[in-house]
Amino acid sequence: MPYVNIKITKEGNVTREQKKALIEGVTKLIGDVLHKNTKSLVVTIDEVDTDNWGIGGVPVTEIRRAAKEKAAKESESEKGGNVS
Amino acid sequence: MPYVNIKITKEGNVTREQKKALIEGVTKLIGDVLHKNTKSLVVTIDEVDTDNWGIGGVPVTEIRRAAKEKAAKESESEKGGNVS
Amino acid sequence: MPYVNIKITKEGNVTREQKKALIEGVTKLIGDVLHKNTKSLVVTIDEVDTDNWGIGGVPVTEIRRAAKEKAAKESESEKGGNVS
Amino acid sequence: MPYVNIKITKEGNVTREQKKALIEGVTKLIGDVLHKNTKSLVVTIDEVDTDNWGIGGVPVTEIRRAAKEKAAKESESEKGGNVS
Amino acid sequence: MPYVNIKITKEGNVTREQKKALIEGVTKLIGDVLHKNTKSLVVTIDEVDTDNWGIGGVPVTEIRRAAKEKAAKESESEKGGNVS
Amino acid sequence: MPYVNIKITKEGNVTREQKKALIEGVTKLIGDVLHKNTKSLVVTIDEVDTDNWGIGGVPVTEIRRAAKEKAAKESESEKGGNVS
Structure with a gap:
């Protein structure tokens, strides 16, 4: 229910396939934990644009960009390191 | 409210037109049942991809496909029946 | 669904009884409008404290209080009117 | 996230303990399936009164009552069977 | 949280930019009012088609169209007024 | 809207008063950022039991308890420090 x-x-x-795994997994979990009939258990998945999701006041779009830039710099400085 | x-x-x-009928109908229903002013009653409709909706642990995409295959088989066997 | x-x-x-009427009514409405099987249609009703609901920036608790005070004043001034 | x-x-x-098992289980599931960091994954559980939940147009309160009455009748008729 | x-x-x-301003603003507001750590505060924004949103039983699509027609008529009658 | x-x-x-401040603040924010009429803007606040809220797979009830125990230990060891 x-x-x-x-x-x-x-x-x-x-x-x-991943969405199917989420639907199957969460349905099994709830059946196991609550001992409930899950025949009519409903799962819905919402996919939200990264511009429309914020954590700690920062849009995920920016969090992703900052992570990429940091990774790029580290990769750059590693190469630099190899040279010297 | x-x-x-x-x-x-x-x-x-x-x-x-169907969405309009849902909005009108649910607004009228709530006004009738709860005797509330419905001037500022808000209805929102979410349309969810069949990959993103599961019932009883099965994605609706698969439920629909299974129903189609079953219907196709039945139609096939009916034709077979007509022949004999 | x-x-x-x-x-x-x-x-x-x-x-x-009113909650039952909402559940029955909205289920019938959706079945009629969308021509869908409603056997597994789920309705949930949330009852929210008037302190926890705002319209136009004002808590419903205050909207209700203001309406009561206005009604009380009008009733008062009507009585006053009857006397004179 | x-x-x-x-x-x-x-x-x-x-x-x-069951609520904890739901929170732990769904968090692990999503981490495993989506390969996401779940450090800030949020789970909330709403417990809804059986009067406020309907399936197929029928309040769960009535579904539960009907199931109990059916079980009671069956138990009764079994006893009757034993007597004869 | x-x-x-x-x-x-x-x-x-x-x-x-507006979405970012909403995410930043609502996060700051909640931190200020509730004195809570907002590091893991999550905001999601849903954008809903005007066909899928109703107020007072009327789809927003129609409310917008009626407002435009009214504005057009007023602009028309003003011009008419200028002529006479 | x-x-x-x-x-x-x-x-x-x-x-x-805090709930009122949230309702007022979020309504003003949205009006300012989106330049929308907020006369019919609705805000609802859900208060969720700490057993029913999890972050990173851990119920908030346990997060709060761990924080208290940590604070108590630190306070204890500080006192111990003062003695020596």
Whole structure:
């Protein structure tokens, strides 16, 4: 009988198989933990644009960009390190 | 004053007129049952991809495919029946 | 298959029968409008404290109090009118 | 990063340990399936009164009562069977 | 720790900067009012098609169209007024 | 027109005035950022039991308890430090 809503960021990499695994997994989990019939258990998944999701006041779009820039710099400085 | 959220699967066949009928109907229902002013009653409709909706642990995409295959087989066997 | 969430203010006057009428009514409406099987349609009703609901920036608790005070004043001035 | 909301009926029998198992389980599931950092994954659980939850147009309160009455009748008729 | 969901109509005019301002603003507001650590505060924004949003039983699509027609008529009658 | 839902943990210390400040503040913010009429903007606040809220797979009830125990130990060791 339960109803589950899962919100994730839409980042172009969640496959149909992964969504199926989420639906199957959360349904089994709830059946196991609550000993409930899950025949009519409903799961919905919302995929939210990274511009539309914020953590700690910062849009995920910016968090992702900062992480990329940091990784690029580190990779750059590593190369620099190899040279010297 | 109430707020209503309706989630349905997005299967390409819900028209603007049907959405309007849902908005009108649910607003009238709540006004009638609760005797509330519905001037500021808000209804939102979410259309959810069939990959993103599961029932009883199975994605709706698969439920729909299974139903189609079953219908196709039955139609096939009926034709077979007509022949004999 | 749809899922419906109805949020109303908790003001001590919504009976079990009214909730049942909402559940029945919204289920019938969706079945009629969308021509969907409603056997597994889920409706949940949230009752929200008037302190926890705001419209136009004002808590419903204050909107209700202001309405009562206005009604009381009007009733008072009517009585005054009857005397003169 | 994901956010999960689980709605279940409030039937006086879900323990703190079961809620913890739901929170742990769904967090692990999402980490495993989506290969995401779950450090800030949020899960909230709503417990909904059986009067406020309907399936197929029928309040869960009535579904539960009907199931009990059916079970009682069957138990009764079994006893009757034993007598004869 | 809080979680905030903001639903707005999708009318093609909400920029990435405005979304960022909403995320920043609501996070700061909650930190200021509740004196809570907002490091893991999550905000999600849903943009809803105007066909899928109703107020007082009327789809926003129609409310917008009626407002435009009214504005057009007034502009027309003003011009008429200028002529006479 | 927007609709905002704020979920916070129910920890016995959010006053009616704080809820009012959230309702006022978020309404003003959205009006300022989106240049929208906020006359019918709705805000609802859900207060969620700490057993029913998890972060990173851990119920908030346990996070709070661990923080208290840590604070108590630190206070204890400080006293010990003062003695020596």
